[in-house]
Amino acid sequence: MADRWLKTNCLLAGTAAFWLSALSPLPKIAKGICYSFALVASVQLVQESRRLMVQEFRRTALKVTNDHLEDVEIALHTQQQAEALYEIYGATPTYPPEVRDELTKSLEHLYREESADYTDETSTSTSQKKSLYLAVKSLLEARGETYVIENVLRLGGGQWSKGKARLYEILEEGERNGW
Amino acid sequence: MSKAIHLGAWFLTGCIASSFVAWLGAIHPALFRVMWVVYIVSAAALALALLTDDSARQFLKLSEPDYYALLIAIAFSVLLGGVLTWLIGG
Numbered sequence: 001m002a003d004r005w006l007k008t009n010c011l012l013a014g015t016a017a018f019w020l021s022a023l024s025p026l027p028k029i030a031k032g033i034c035y036s037f038a039l040v041a042s043v044q045l046v047q048e049s050r051r052l053m054v055q056e057f058r059r060t061a062l063k064v065t066n067d068h069l070e071d072v073e074i075a076l077h078t079q080q081q082a083e084a085l086y087e088i089y090g091a092t093p094t095y096p097p098e099v100r101d102e103l104t105k106s107l108e109h110l111y112r113e114e115s116a117d118y119t120d121e122t123s124t125s126t127s128q129k130k131s132l133y134l135a136v137k138s139l140l141e142a143r144g145e146t147y148v149i150e151n152v153l154r155l156g157g158g159q160w161s162k163g164k165a166r167l168y169e170i171l172e173e174g175e176r177n178g179w
Numbered sequence: 180m181s182k183a184i185h186l187g188a189w190f191l192t193g194c195i196a197s198s199f200v201a202w203l204g205a206i207h208p209a210l211f212r213v214m215w216v217v218y219i220v221s222a223a224a225l226a227l228a229l230l231t232d233d234s235a236r237q238f239l240k241l242s243e244p245d246y247y248a249l250l251i252a253i254a255f256s257v258l259l260g261g262v263l264t265w266l267i268g269g
Contacts (some may be wrong), residue, residue, distance in 0.1 A: 023268035049185035
């Protein structure tokens with residue numbers, strides 16, 4: 001079966017052609033034939049275009065329904081997945097209670113640890129302390145006490161006595177360890 | 180698009196029918212009177228439809244602009260078919 005659009009367009013063209021040829025100077029019998037063909041074709045065209053309208057309307061309605069169904073299906077699928085995930089992870093805990101308590105405790109321990117209050121000596125490693133001691137000692141010989149306190153320990157100005165104490169602490173520790 | 184073709188098909192049918200009536204009136208003097216009767220009757224029907232627009236509109240279930248557009252289209256198609264046949268087809 002031919003496409004309905006093709007049929008409608010052919011009928012439209014045929015109707016117009018028959019009408020125009022009926023208007024053109026032809027013998028009476030030919031004009032009569034053209035008029036009857038044009039009338040028949042135009043009636044057919046009306047019917048065919050009405051069928052085309054109905055078909056398009058039906059297609060649009062079907063498409064809208066299908067889109068809606070698809071949306072509903074996607075929503076249902078998502079909901080099912082969410083329910084499954086909730087069953088796995090939501091209500092029942094993943095870890096047994098004792099492990100969970102332990103984890104909570106260690107987490108609390110971690111974030112309550114007062115690492116900010118630790119001084120440099122305890123947080124720095126031994127090799128760092130050793131290199132600091134060696135550098136301070138060589139700088140003391142080369143540039144003097146003032147330079148070391150101001151530029152290495154950064155305790156110049158108002159913190160002079162503190163800087164001096166820190167310097168002696170470093171030197172004493174180094175000598176005690178025999179670096 | 181299909182609705183436009185449908186309305187155009189109705190318009191073309193009106194044109195062809197009016198043209199056919201005008202041609203029938205042209206081929207024989209006896210049919211000339213019949214042609215005028217047909218045209219006068221259709222003109223009277225159109226005038227009646229124009230005068231009783233509100234009640235006819237309720238019967239056809241059309242909105243007011245649609246109804247007037249329908250009347251104008253019918254009048255124009257009848258006029259176009261008749262005048263074209265009179266001028267070039269007679």
